[in-house]
Amino acid sequence: MANLTPDVLKSLVRLGAQARLEQLDIERHAILGAFPELRTAAVRRVPGRPRSAKPATKPASPEPAKPARKVHKMSAAERRAVSERMKKYWAKRRKAKAATKR
16 A cells, blocks of 8 residues: 555544445435335334435436324314223223232
8 A cells, every 4th residue: 555644544534434325325215215115114123223314416316205293183072082991991901910829
C-alpha cells in the first residue's frame, strides 16, 4: 500500500461503508416494494437503528401511496361496556382458579 496515514485509511473505510449502506438501503426498498407485507416486520427487525433514521436516497416506489389509517376513538359508553365485560371475564377466571386450588 502507498503511504496511507491512519486518518486517511479511516476516511476511506468510512466512505466505503457509507456507499455499502446506501446500496443496502436501495436493495431493502426494492425488496419491500416487491413484498409490502414485510414492511412492518422489517422495521421491527432492524436492531440499533433509530426510528428517525432515513436512507440518504430513496428509489422511486412502484406502488401508490396507501391512505392513512383512521383512528377510531372509543366513546365513553364503549369504554364502559369493555370495562364491564373485562370485569366479568376476570371474575370468572379468579373463580375458576380458586376452584382448582381446593
